[in-house]
Amino acid sequence: MEQVTEGFANSVSIADVVDAQLGQHPALDTMCVMNCQTKQRIIPNSSVSILDNEAFTGQVMLLVRTPDVDDPLDGTILSETPARISKFFSDKKRRFEFQFQIKLKKVPEGPLFLGCELEHQIKCGTITKAMENLLLTMVRRINPGFHYSWGPEPSKKDYASGTYEKTHLSFPVEASMDRIIVSKPGETPPELGYELFESNESVKRRRKMGAGSVVWNLEDTYTMCLWSAYCDWILWKSLNVPGMAPFSLCRVTGQQPIYLSVYEVTGTTPAEYRKKRPPHYRKNLNVYTRLEFSNQDHTSGGLAETVLRRSKVIAGLEQQSLPDTDSVDSDFETASRISHITS
Template sequence: MNSDKKIAPEAAVEDLDAASKASLAKEQSAVPVFGELITSLQTPSETGGPVEESFHGTNIDLTKSPFPVNNDLFEGLIHILMRDLPGNTYTFDGEKQVLWEIQIQGKFKRQPKGPIYLAMELPQEEKYKVTGPMKIVIKACLQLMKTMGHKDIHMSFGGNGEVPHMGAPAFHSFDRVVVTPPGETPPPLGQHLERMPSDVQRRKHFFKYVHKIDIGNTYTFSMKNRRFDPLKWKVIGVPIARQFTVSRFTESVRLAVYECLEEEGKPVPDPKGDVTAMAKKKHTKRNTFIWIKMSRKKS
C-alpha cells in the first residue's frame, strides 16, 4: 500500500468508541518490567557471497561496535551509537532529542538489481493483526514521517510474501549520505557527520537527485532516531499517541536495508544503478543486505 493522501490522526480518534479510547490510554500509561535488550545483526558471509533471507542472525554486544557487514551486494561496517548505553561518550553533536544513531560505511560489490529501501519491520511472516488503538498509532506515525520529509512511504501489514513494515527509498531516508571517490579518505565512523548542502537537496528534491551506484566509491550513511527508545522499549513524540510501550504490539523490531526484487510476484525493472528507483506495489521478493534486530522480553 502506498498513498500520498494526507492523514489526519486527530479525526481518527473521534471514530473510536469509549472502550478503544480507554484501551489506548491504558497502553500509554503502562510501565512493564523488562529484561535486557537483545540486539542481533545479519551474520556476515564468510565468502562474501549471498546471505539467506532470515530473521536469525548473530547476537552482538553494543559496547563493541562497529560490526562487519559482508554479502554479495555490500561489504563494510555498521556502527551503532546509543545515548543511554553504559559507557557512551558520543554527544550526537549536542542534539539532545536524538536517542540513537546508526552509521554504515562500505562499498557496493555490484549494481543493485532493484530499488533500495530502508524499512522498520516486525520480523514475522504472518500478517499483523491491527487493533483499533494501533490504527491510531499507525496513522499518526505515517503523518509524522511525512511531516519529517519522508516521501513515498511504502507500508504493509504483511502476509502474502511481505513482512509487516513501513519503509521508503533508502537514499531519501538516510540523514547523511557521503560518497567518497577512490583515492580519497572517507569520514571516520563514530564521529558526527556534518550536514552538507547536498543532504538538504537530496531530502528536499529527491527525484531530482542524480546519482548512480559506483562500485569504486565508498558510501557512508547515517540515520538518527528521535522517536524509538529501545532501552525503554517505547515510542515517544508521536502525534495523538504521544508515547506508547512497544511491548503492547511486538517483542521485536528490525531496521532493514534491502533491494526489492519483485513486485506482486513479478521481477522489477533493472534500476541501472539509479538510487531514486521505486517499487510501489507489494515487495514480494527482496534481498535484505543490512539489518539490525532489537528484541525486548519480560524478565
C-alpha cells in the same frame, strides 16, 4: 524468491562479546542487536562490526543514548568509547544513531530501501488501526517514496510462491538516511563513532529526489547514518512524538523483535518503480543486511533468545572444569558427567 545473502561469519567468541560489554552502561544489557546473517551479537557503543554480503562489504557502528546522558546523578563509570558517545549525545535529542560505511561489490539495478519489519502479522483494534493508517498516510504525503504494508496473513499458495508482504514500513535509502557522505578513491572516509557531516543542500536534494540522488558505483566509499529522537531501544518505547504520550513499542508490535533491513526490489528500475509503485513481495526482494532488535524485558523469540541462551550455557561450561575423561570407562559415562554439569 527472497534472498538473504550469506556473508562470511566472523569468528567471535563469548570472550569477545564480554570484552565489548566491559565499561558499558549496564542499561545496555536490556537490549540486544543480532546480525541475522552471521547470528552474532552487535554491542552498541563499542566498536565497528563487519558487514559482508553479495552486494557490499563494510562496517556498522551502533550509537545508543544511555541514561547517564540525561541524569547528572548517574554515577556509572564508563570506559573511553562509551563515555565519548555519551558526550556525543549530550547536545542532541536523538535516542540513537546507526552509522554504516560500505563499498559496493555490484551496482544495484533496482531501488534500494531501508525497511523496518516484523516476522508476524500484528493484531490491533479497529480504532487503533484507523489512527495508525491516518498517520501512515500523512507520512506518505511527506515522503513520496514511503511504502508500508500491514502484512495480511498469506495463503499457503502465496507463502510458497513468495507473493506476499510482511508487516513493514520502508523508505528509499537515498531519502531516509540522515547523512550520506561519498568518499572518492584516495580520500579518507569519515571515521565511524563520530559526528558525520553533509551539507544542508545535499540533504535537501536527496530528500526531494530520493532514488537517483546518489550515484552508486564500485569505486566510491559510502558513509551513511540514520538517527531518531522518537524510539528508545533500551526503554523499548516511542517518545518525544508531538501530541502523544510515550508508549511501549509492544502496543504496536506485541512481543516480537523488530528487524531493520536494507534490501533491493528486483525486476524493476528506480524510474519504473516510481511510476508503478509495486508491492514489496518477498519473492522480489534481495535482502542484503538484516539486524534484529530485541529487549530482554519486552520481547520474546528471535535469534536473541536462541543464540544468547546457547551462549550462556557455553559460558557456564567454560567457567567449570570438565571431568577427566581418561578416568572413566565409557563414552556413556563421559556423556553422563557432562550432562550433569549442564543440567
